[in-house]
Amino acid sequence: MKKIVIEPVTRVEGHGKVTIQLDDNNKVTQSRLHIVEFRGFERFILGRPYWEVPVLVQRLCGICPVSHHLAAAKAMDVIVGADKLTPTAEKMRRLMHYGQMLQSHALHFFHLCSPDLLFGFDADPAIRNVIGVIEKHPDLAVQGVMLRKYGQELIKATAGKKIHGTGAIPGGINKNLSIEERDNFLKDIEQILEWSRGALKIAKDYTIDNLDKIASFGSFDSNHLGIVRKDGAMDFYDGGVRAIDKDGNKIFDHLDNQKYHHYIAEEVKSWSYMKFPFIREIGHENGWYRVGPLARVNVCDYIDTPEAEAARKEFMAVTDNKPNNITMAYHWARMIEMLHSVEVIKSLLNDDDLQGNDLVVSGERRNEGVGIIEAPRGTLFHHYQVNDNDQITMANLIVSTTSNNEPMNQAVKKVAEERISGKPEITEPLMNEVEVAIRAYDPCLSCATHALGKMPLKFELLDNDGHIIQTESRN
């Protein structure tokens, strides 16, 4: 295995590697996706003062830094004893977070996955890319840019900068939203809503029109996990962790967030830099779970904004109100979430708590804190211990892509099994399909490096003895 060392503060990106092993009859015995990950980071922050962490951890990711910012800030709220934030602080953070959800989902949908949906994922990669979208559907390409920009401006207005801002501080927020800023957003909100509805329709129509073909594509039954509000509503910013099985039975619900490690464990495997989280009570064999848009729509009882709730009902009807386990349905779920985010943003903008001046609270100081949030790619856990000198002594993060690690491996395996039946060869269609299946999960490795529609993937085909028969590279 090629060893790639990631400096502690670089973005999480890089090459994925897929290895497929065959038996003597050329049947797939094992297939794996290897992703480079940022193990060094948790060490890097040891000794740093705790209030620095929400700003520092944003360096983890160039695409969703806000998620790390807020998850760390939530953990630090626990440290400083801020058990209930002021309405202004909580709503400013929510506005930041839903703005980020909008920008991240818009980027993924319009620039990374829309080529697969608009041209069909078996189309020639030469046209199946963002340039192809710009040529064939220029209006959509522009909408993607504008939606993303709107989300980024929300981040700037709440965090101070479009990337790597400082808005959330332990116990609250460092600014409110001025009337002028608010009015600037309100004047465009109807247009943003309209475009989000349009994107949702594309994703929905694609899924329903192609259901025969995609129902089994890279699909498999799994558990699903995400945070939901106390009453079961979808909530990206705060709530209790809920896990359900493939049929929708609850495995656990709203256990203590501060004790997540009592019900979620992480397995280290020798062949991957990434950890494999699993639900303790089920065990590592079958306890893995999916996170992200598909899981969130599956685990919530309802969505508390009308248009997204109507869309959720349509979505759930496809699988008779049972959890949807179709990998390609991630795209549809993601667009339901994008519309929901815009609905939430609109209602927040109309809430004058955002103009309040009560920004920070504190209480009894603690030495340990956990912050859990729904990042665009799924549930994100930040866990810290702090000594009496205010320094970090322990950090553990479970990022969304880590939780989706096993599911992505499963998806790759499904595709490999279907494509390599007796023919020991890595073909173009195989590589395409692996890429499309992985992309449904919007993993971090795809985030910064494949703007032209090609994920930087390496493929290795191994025989029964582990000898490499073929290698291919896509980049």
Add this chain to the structure above:
Amino acid sequence: MADITFKIDNVDIKGKPGQTIMEAADAAGIYIPRLCTYEGLQPHGSCRVCTVFVNGRAQAACTQPIAEGITVDNSSEEVQQIRKDIIEMLFVEGNHYCMFCEKSGNCELQALAYRLGVLAPKYPYLFPKRDIDASHKDIFIDRNRCVLCGRCVRASQDIDGKNVFEFVDRGPDKRVAVNSEAKLSDTEIDVTDKAVEVCPVGALLKKRVGYAVPIGERLYDNKPIGSEIENKNQSS
């Protein structure tokens, strides 16, 4: 006593006997970049960011007294280049991660780099191993960011009357130590001491107040360092 007349960049300046070039320039609303100097503390002359050419020779403006008829070069490319190089060296000698440092936006080193147009350093980063002293309940030292300006040493001694800090070792190993057996918490420093306030970078900081000022409202977000001196001239 009669005024002393001299030139900075071909502009006639009148100063008082005993003034340094920097003091006379300040009074005239001309900004000379600086780092170790701090109003109210004895000039130290150690950082050399204030380098000017006096009759063609490099001098530290913060310590060099004015004299009748001298010509001071405060803006030639050569002078600017020396200052830029010094700032660059300060960056590579320490571990300055502006992107997450709580002093960002309020940091004089960063503001100088912006004002002087320092881009990616041409010198290699040294990534020194430096330590943190977080033992005090309200103050912490992050030596990764210390530029050895000595402001805290002088302020503690001359203004706070406490002598909390001192320089130890030499050359690349030189560092600010605390005047106690081990840790900052063992000294008599207090969070209200002048020594804590004068640090130009994020090396000596008050605890738990980082990032409280939003981006856009920090000291150098909207105006470059030195503009307070230049504006003084315009309003008078």
